[in-house]
Amino acid sequence: MNGERQLRRAALATPLGPFERMTEIRAVEERIQILYNEGHVRGSTHLSNGQEAVAVGVAAAARPTDIVTCTYRGHGQALALGLTPTEVIGEITGRSIGCAGGHGGSMHLAGPDVGLWPTFAIVGAGLPVAVGAALATQVTQAGHAAIAVFGDGAANIGAFHESLNLAAIWRLPVVFVCENNLYGEYTRIQLSTPVSDLADRAAAYAIPGLVVDGQDVAAVTSAVREALDRARNDGGPTLLEMKTYRYSGHSKSDPATYRPAGELDQWLRRDPITLEASKLIENGTATEEQLSAIRSLIAAKVQQAAADALAAPEPEAAEMLMHVHP
Amino acid sequence: MNGERQLRRAALATPLGPFERMTEIRAVEERIQILYNEGHVRGSTHLSNGQEAVAVGVAAAARPTDIVTCTYRGHGQALALGLTPTEVIGEITGRSIGCAGGHGGSMHLAGPDVGLWPTFAIVGAGLPVAVGAALATQVTQAGHAAIAVFGDGAANIGAFHESLNLAAIWRLPVVFVCENNLYGEYTRIQLSTPVSDLADRAAAYAIPGLVVDGQDVAAVTSAVREALDRARNDGGPTLLEMKTYRYSGHSKSDPATYRPAGELDQWLRRDPITLEASKLIENGTATEEQLSAIRSLIAAKVQQAAADALAAPEPEAAEMLMHVHP
Amino acid sequence: MTKVRMRQAVVQALADELESDPTVILLGEDIAAAGGAFKATEGLLDRFGPVRVRDTPISEMAFLGAAVGAAMAGLRPVVEMMFVEFTGVALDQLVTEAAKVSYLSRGELTAPLTVRASAGAGLGFGCQHSQFLDHWFRATPGLKLAVPSGARTAYGLLRAAIRDPGPVVVLEPRVLYGEREDVEFGEAGIVPLGRAHRVASGDDVTLVALGATVPTGVAALQQAAGAWSADIVDLQTLVPWDRETVVESVRHTGRLVVVEEAPYSGGWGSEICDYVAGELFGELKAPALRVTTPDAPVPYSQPLEERFVPSPELVASQVSQLLATGRRPAPWWEQSGPQ
Amino acid sequence: MTKVRMRQAVVQALADELESDPTVILLGEDIAAAGGAFKATEGLLDRFGPVRVRDTPISEMAFLGAAVGAAMAGLRPVVEMMFVEFTGVALDQLVTEAAKVSYLSRGELTAPLTVRASAGAGLGFGCQHSQFLDHWFRATPGLKLAVPSGARTAYGLLRAAIRDPGPVVVLEPRVLYGEREDVEFGEAGIVPLGRAHRVASGDDVTLVALGATVPTGVAALQQAAGAWSADIVDLQTLVPWDRETVVESVRHTGRLVVVEEAPYSGGWGSEICDYVAGELFGELKAPALRVTTPDAPVPYSQPLEERFVPSPELVASQVSQLLATGRRPAPWWEQSGPQ
């Protein structure tokens, strides 16, 4: 067990926790963007900025003993579940200090002790695996649950269909969290999917399906918590559709020119971090001064994390031969 | 083109055509059962007795230029589309006179000139291929349509989901005909599928989905015809669920002991051939005498076909190396 | 020692592991209530109950993937793929996910699942239900592959596979399910992965065989009726294969013949032949020889399918030609006249 | 002759076939509006329209299967699999369906589809997006497999693949998309399937290479700086591979070194080595040698990934060791000290 991860996970329960973590995720991804432009990030990296509320809401609702499978767009989820900025940035920059020792990269972050299984770079692949995690807990009656986080585009792949059907038939404790950010790579959802609310597909498996405001971290948290409670009480699986948006392109090589003018601005008006900040101020939990103090503190921490990561050594060649077989 | 197949196909349009063909299919499969018990059939063979109305209804509604992909349970479909008892029995007994020269066997009957593509032994595999046939006609504006025939168990495999979604998005001229015979191999549908009417799954793709009486050949014919008309008129795909039943086990090695007592009898009371016979007599199209004359004539023909098949030579070894590449 | 059919040995191996390890579960189509399409799980539902022995919908991607997830969560799932071809709709979960779990988690997670699949030709199931397809599971670091040649290895390799900490595929030659062999049940009957087994000893040639080609090789030797003698090596595990045993045998015999139920192009035997030829460069009395299936789909017709898979007659004749000429005989489909 | 990047050569090949054959269509994820994840279909939507150039949902099984069906119905679909790994969720349609269409219909039907997939390591995409996976498409009678080594062959092989009457897979080494090479466009630039190409001539050794290992082999030869000379044979097509050209070359040089971007266990090179060793038994000056990747997933870290794929330095050192000793040097991961 990794103490710091557990503490970071627990911190989500504090009044300011979600705001702080979302702010951190945003800052880390802005840093990753810089590192990418500076040539420190190889292959492709998929930012989740704009979707922070989903990642944090899921992590806040889940227990560290619950399993989460998620996608290559997993930086936010990893940080939300408890991984540190240093080990996330370290992995993305291929350093031995990274959460996978620099062997995985941006698409394969892992933190099993807080429930994060190596993230999945194959669309839809995480769903059957989450179903299996739920099966294991049903068999051992461990009382855990599993959460599969995936995108709107993944709702058109066979694994989605088979996984929901299997989970439904076996009443498995699994929650399917679809991050509907309106695009699958460069393709708008309307061009790939004939239904407007993916939550409606739950009916094909006779399980509950709900549309959730993915920009409201509290709404995400309570929807996931409710679904997890149902799951733990033998109520079977739930499909949750989080309506959200990614500010950046699909990956760092995508300028996202395919988006209609104004769409981004419209979503920026419902930025999950800003929304949460106003709430905190309205209900008197914090003052604007406190929040901006937090912002600068986090900015500094993330900058330090990036420095630490880049200062760390790269893995040794011989390591690539290790852990191929357990 | 094979003249006899075309004539047999056209014969379905005559008042007695459907009755005659269903009777022939039943007789051929009873013969296959005997040949299997005598050791003339290798591997496994899947009888469709009880489901004749679906096969004949589909063939009666489709044009010979429309493409049909169907399953290993394809004897009835092959005969309905126009293949002769001799070439079907010949294939199943591995004779060079068979529709695939004895190279395919019971699970791989083929008659491209009447729209039957080599039948699919992999569950669900015929759906994407039918979607592709529909895509081709959409591209070339040939005005053809495609029909994918598959079972209830196939509605839980990824290819089903992906195929319906793709056909819907592209408004392809394809009809998905699900033969719901209540069982996937030895497993009752309730144990594998959380919804009772598979037609309801059409909603997940925003396409029409209808439940059809699969024991009534006229009902099947008109439902498929209607769906084909819609398809040809740019109305996109349709999912048709044929409620039917297989009298025998899944394959010849299955005694079907898993079926609740009385279920078979109940379905036998709605035997598609008997139903059609009573109709023909009621509406004065034929007398009982005429029908039984037809029955014995067909029985004799089928017996002769089996004799011809067994008398035919087996393929030469060198043939296995032919047609591997076009 | 008890003489049982291979399918019974599989049932026994599963029963013994279910008995000794509460984390073992079984998943597959019609494996529970029906006892499996080939009756290789018969009676296990009654003994171990519906929580551990489960019938699945026809959703290979979902239940193979579920096995991966359950394995990562601490169970030891055994999945039955009724016919190995069905893995073709789910291969991603095994190759691109399960095989990488240990590597990507730097050993923190493992995926100890076993995939059992019936494979191969010989029973007239036609070209979509008769392929062997071992190549889908080779060249995949992180994945192991075992192939029993009868009841003894079906029992011993399966138990070893279930106990292995990583993902293992066991391809059960379908044609052997009904064949009987003496089996030692219990711990002593476990056959470790990665080790070959010498089933006959001789001096003229080393016959390397796998799965159903082991009995074929033995029958070929009998047909030779003393004309030549052979070491017959049952590889038992194809990934990783037992280089030592094979090389040592060929060092003794000076000749290597691999009998494969795999196509001439792309078959697994080339790796054996090439490795041995390199290790024993200059020491071989004849070039390594592969006896394989032709580059064609598996035909349905009985006489054709019997010709398709290497027969004892074919192996015997190819070996004698090799011994007589010191050169590779052409494969039968390139030779004129009946083989 | 025009010097273009490999990705532009692919665009040109597709454009020329779309132009000359109205039955050619393109299917894939983001290939139309976006011009492809690697810009290998850029501009084709504008030129040929949305009916023939189509973006698909993320449904590989459906659109690969649709390509099979459209091909059987008379079109010549070209499918882009953005990363070859994605075929792992749809392999059935290619191997168990398309490859058997001609056989099962006794030649009445064909499935002339082409599957283009980017493949291989070198760009830091991690272990689920960097495999080469040629073995998924080998040992599959009815299926052909071509691998370009640059712009020239990317153009010529793709056009030949599209015109082939059967299903063909073209694995495009992702690392080469940006590399420039002189290409002869038009009919004269078509590279027939099944023929290898000699890119260098020498006397000491035959280097057989494929895809990205062709430039590696050439660089290794340059590094040798005259210490040794080599025939470098670009296979171009892996299934079927050009036995004649390879054997003829090795008959001349007496030594064979295969440079593979494939794991040591299960890699394609064994088949080349074994076949040649058999054909030239007793004539080789040294055992055939394979220079491969280690049996491990592809690492993300740059220094590790650079070590993972055979480098010119590694090839040069392995060749010199072979020449010096007449024996196979151990692979780098079994040798001590830096390679």
Ligand SMILES: Cc1ncc(C[n+]2csc(CCOP(=O)(O)OP(=O)(O)O)c2C)c(N)n1
């Ligand atoms: C099986 C498979 N097909 C295609 C891809 C390439 N790909 C990576 S991400 C992506 C888009 C996924 O969209 P969505 O599911 O909406 O998730 P998002 O990226 O929007 O978070 C695609 C097509 C893949 N990784 N796996």
Ligand SMILES: Cc1ncc(C[n+]2csc(CCOP(=O)(O)OP(=O)(O)O)c2C)c(N)n1
């Ligand atoms: C991908 C795949 N999985 C499993 C099988 C084995 N199998 C053959 S038929 C069958 C049952 C199919 O049931 P259904 O779709 O209802 O069709 P039916 O046999 O009832 O006509 C199964 C599981 C297969 N052929 N292909």
Ligand SMILES: [Mg+2]
């Ligand atoms: Mg999306």
Ligand SMILES: [Mg+2]
């Ligand atoms: Mg059924």
